[in-house]
Amino acid sequence: MPSPRRNAEGRPLAACAPSSSGSPAHGGGGGRFEFQSLLSSRAPGTDPTCARLRASESPVHRRGSFPLAGAGSSPALPSPLPEEDRMDLNPSFLGIALRSLLAIDLWLSKKLGVCAGESSSWGSVRPLMKLLEISGHGIPWLLGTLYCLSRSDSWAGREVLMNLLFSLLLDLLLVALIKGLVRRRRPAHNQMDMFFTLSVDKYSFPSGHATRAALVSRFILNHLVLAIPLRVLVVLWAFILGLSRVMLGRHNVTDVAFGFFLGYMQYSIVDYCWLSPHNAPVLFVLWNQP
Numbered sequence: 001m002p003s004p005r006r007n008a009e010g011r012p013l014a015a016c017a018p019s020s021s022g023s024p025a026h027g028g029g030g031g032r033f034e035f036q037s038l039l040s041s042r043a044p045g046t047d048p049t050c051a052r053l054r055a056s057e058s059p060v061h062r063r064g065s066f067p068l069a070g071a072g073s074s075p076a077l078p079s080p081l082p083e084e085d086r087m088d089l090n091p092s093f094l095g096i097a098l099r100s101l102l103a104i105d106l107w108l109s110k111k112l113g114v115c116a117g118e119s120s121s122w123g124s125v126r127p128l129m130k131l132l133e134i135s136g137h138g139i140p141w142l143l144g145t146l147y148c149l150s151r152s153d154s155w156a157g158r159e160v161l162m163n164l165l166f167s168l169l170l171d172l173l174l175v176a177l178i179k180g181l182v183r184r185r186r187p188a189h190n191q192m193d194m195f196f197t198l199s200v201d202k203y204s205f206p207s208g209h210a211t212r213a214a215l216v217s218r219f220i221l222n223h224l225v226l227a228i229p230l231r232v233l234v235v236l237w238a239f240i241l242g243l244s245r246v247m248l249g250r251h252n253v254t255d256v257a258f259g260f261f262l263g264y265m266q267y268s269i270v271d272y273c274w275l276s277p278h279n280a281p282v283l284f285v286l287w288n289q290p
């Protein structure tokens with residue numbers, strides 16, 4: 001029986017790589033010669049076959065952070081890992097907290113996605129949820145505001161509506177910007193059958209419906225004189241609209257939660273930059289042109 005081929009130290013080569021298995025991973029029969037020429041060019045005292053395999057597997061080595069183990073010297077002690085790898089191996093408390101939050105988010109969103117399809121457990125409520133979806137869509141809100149502006153015959157009314165229009169446009173812009181930057185995919189169980197979307201709407205973070213719901217409801221509560229039951233209804237609409245996004249499977253819970261926060265903050269921006277005939281006379285004069 002032929003004895004196995006050995007390296008410079010006399011250890012059988014088969015311990016790391018079969019010399020004649022023809023495995024594609026090792027280059028097959030043709031690759032063997034290349035492999036052997038590598039062996040013969042190595043310094044004695046190393047097992048270059050193993051060293052080379054280990055080196056190519058090691059993420060540290062892939063970045064070229066330390067020289068080939070044992071190249072021409074005594075067996076190398078493990079070098080300290082570079083800073084970024086140490087951070088990978090020992091994620092910070094914040095990292096662990098974020099990963100846990102993400103896991104809970106995905107799990108909860110999947111659980112709550114009870115109207116994601118017709119065959120889902122609450123599939124029969126899906127048409128109602130889709131009606132709610134339209135009630136928070138950008139197009140009806142933009143068209144409705146423009147229509148009311150065209151019909152408004154008081155300066156005060158026009159001022160409020162002009163600012164509502166500005167809010168809606170600011171919201172569309174900010175949501176599109178964040179969606180484009182974050183690029184979080186919609187949940188896998190979502191059916192992409194939404195009414196009139198923009199290209200960034202294939203992304204889910206943040207929920208545009210949730211931002212609009214929070215922004216518009218805060219706007220209405222601050223600028224319309226409404227009876228208490230109607231005020232409660234406005235808040236309920238915003239909350240149920242946000243919930244329906246998760247139930248329809250359109251969003252994860254964090255998309256909606258951040259959407260509410262963003263919408264709330266957007267109103268603060270609008271309030272701060274409130275447009276009036278004093279600070280933006282051009283807008284108001286232009287609108288009044290026949």
Ligand SMILES: CC(C)=CCC/C(C)=C/CC/C(C)=C/COP(=O)(O)O
Binds near residue numbers: 138139195196206208
């Ligand atoms: C003037 C202009 C660019 C109007 C576009 C209005 C429009 C298509 C808004 C998109 C509304 C939408 C489908 C948002 C997505 O909401 P998510 O809650 O699914 O993020």
